[in-house]
Amino acid sequence: MKLIFIRHGQGEHTLDLPGSLQLNDPGLTLHGQSQAAELRKKFNVTEEDIIIASPVRRTLETASIFSNEVRCSKVASPLVSPRMFPQKPEWNTLPCDTLLTKCQIRDDFPSFSFDMEQSNELWEEGINTMEEEEFRKLAIGFMEWCRDQGKKRVFIVSHDGTITSYRQLLSGTTFTRDDFLKETGWIEMECPDSFSTLKR
Structure with missing residues (x-):
């Protein structure tokens, strides 16, 4: 099974750095929307x-434009939400990386579901500043879930870190x-049949 990671298109929060990182709920710029549409050619x-x-x-918009209303399974998950890289214990989550609530996603992106079992805490906090070993465990569980869907390709629209x-x-x-990766850059990786080598 192929895991295809795609970085979102240009976001409004990147236009006037560093101040624009304080924006709440930034979407794609017009250029970012064009970048997402270009992914259809790839x-x-x-x-x-x-x-x-x-x-x-910005990621939900990228995924929506890129999929061009194809009726495939679409899932929103905090397991691919913003993550600081590398981890800096003294840093906090920026306003531009605050997760939307499930209610907001249902209202604004109704084609996306929430098929994975995830705690309310994960939906509130995300994985941005999560300790490395906890992230590893959740990430392996996420990839196992992806494998178990029985699809040939899983597109993951996420963030650079x-x-x-x-x-x-x-x-x-x-x-x-x-x-x-650059904006709407992508990389294809093979999902392992076994995750035992990734576990400590």
């Missing part, structure tokens, strides 16, 4: 695929911020 999403998106507006964290876990390779 991938022909079908009803046989599944799309999992971080529960923030989150994608890099998953890449590091899956590959066993150490990455830095220099390895971040």
Whole structure:
């Protein structure tokens, strides 16, 4: 099974750094919307695929535009929400990375479901500042869930730090911020048949 990680398009929170990072609930810019539409040329999403998106507006918008209303399974999950990379204990979650509530997602993105069992705490706090070992356990559980869906392709629309964290876990390779994907950049990885080598 293929895991295809896609970084969201250009967000409003990137236009006037660092102050714009204080924006609440930033969406895609017009350029970001065009970037998301360009992804259709790279991938022909079908009803046989599944799309999992971080529960923030810019990723849900990217996934919605990219899938072009294809009736595939679409899931919002805090397990692919913003994650700081590398982890800095003294840093806090920025306003631009605050997760939408399930009610907001139901209202604004009704094609997305919540098929995974996740605690209210995870929906409130996300994985941004989560300790590495706890993230590892949840990430492995998430990938096992993806594998169990029986799909050939799982598209994961997420964030630079989150994608890099998953890449590091899956590959066993150490990455830095220099390895971040660009806006709507993507990388394809094979989902392991067994996760025993990833567990400590």
